[in-house]
Amino acid sequence: EAEVAQSPRYKITEKSQAVAFWCDPISGHATLYWYRQILGQGPELLVQFQDESVVDDSQLPKDRFSAERLKGVDSTLKIQPAELGDSAMYLCASSIKLLGTSVYNEQFFGPGTRLTVL
Amino acid sequence: GESVGLHLPTLSVQEGDNSIINCAYSNSASDYFIWYKQESGKGPQFIIDIRSNMDKRQGQRVTVLLNKTVKHLSLQIAATQPGDSAVYFCAENSGGSNYKLTFGKGTLLTVNP
Numbered sequence A: 001e002a003e004v005a006q007s008p009r010y011k012i013t014e015k016s017q018a019v020a021f022w023c024d025p026i027s028g029h030a031t032l033y034w035y036r037q038i039l040g041q042g043p044e045l046l047v048q049f050q051d052e053s054v055v056d057d058s059q060l061p062k063d064r065f066s067a068e069r070l071k072g073v074d075s076t077l078k079i080q081p082a083e084l085g086d087s088a089m090y091l092c093a094s095s096i097k098l099l100g101t102s103v104y105n106e107q108f109f110g111p112g113t114r115l116t117v118l
Numbered sequence B: 001g002e003s004v005g006l007h008l009p010t011l012s013v014q015e016g017d018n019s020i021i022n023c024a025y026s027n028s029a030s031d032y033f034i035w036y037k038q039e040s041g042k043g044p045q046f047i048i049d050i051r052s053n054m055d056k057r058q059g060q061r062v063t064v065l066l067n068k069t070v071k072h073l074s075l076q077i078a079a080t081q082p083g084d085s086a087v088y089f090c091a092e093n094s095g096g097s098n099y100k101l102t103f104g105k106g107t108l109l110t111v112n113p
Helices: none
Strands: A005-007 A010-013 A019-024 A031-037 A044-050 A053-056 A065-068 A075-079 A088-095 A113-117 B010-014 B019-025 B032-038 B045-051 B056-058 B062-067 B072-077 B086-093 B101-103 B107-112
Touching (some): A010 A019, A019 A113, A031 A075, A044 B101, B010 B019, B019 B086, B032 B062, B045 B056, B045 B062, B045 B072, B072 B086
Parallel strands (some): B010 B107
Antiparallel strands (some): A005 A019, A065 A075, A088 A113, B019 B072, B032 B045, B032 B086, B062 B072, B086 B101, B086 B107
8 A cells, every 4th residue: 555655753853953854755646745743733734735836835934944845756844953842743745636626635644753852 | 813623632432432522613614624543653544524515424433523503523433442542633624725734633532442
């Protein structure tokens, strides 16, 4: 069964360091999402891609976070510099939804990357 | 801002009992709702969804009820099993055709054997 892949699964870093997370969506999925999930809370959308284009990054802290999906397939989320408050689970999800259609296509989530900032 | 929330943070049931997990939403313009299950160390998994033009939808052992009058959503799990133990989130679509999901805080369901 196809799955969303994420790496690393766990990351420990010191504040002010740079970190990067990688996501490989299910093959053929045009839409890719990055979420942040603080312990005990629901996921919060950071950025949404349609192919290689950003559809929504209104919740992305752009002073320190960046995301790219250069070839419209896999994606990288970067934090520089990391802060203590960035400790969370970072989830990637993908769906086959095509922009402009009204049909909802299920978002499939990866296992996440657990980030701890010391 | 508008948000999706849950009434009960934890729920403990006996194996075989029925479970009901509740969710309140405040965005009257939301037209689509989803329930997700998240097991420890895993990403959320889709359970069931419902559109705002419906008030009930059934799946295998699960039923979602939508009451738009009081902006309330519930998930019913029949004959709860130990494998149902997880955190359950409701989510609403706040992004129109882009399907931007806003998640609630989650309810931890514990099934006792």
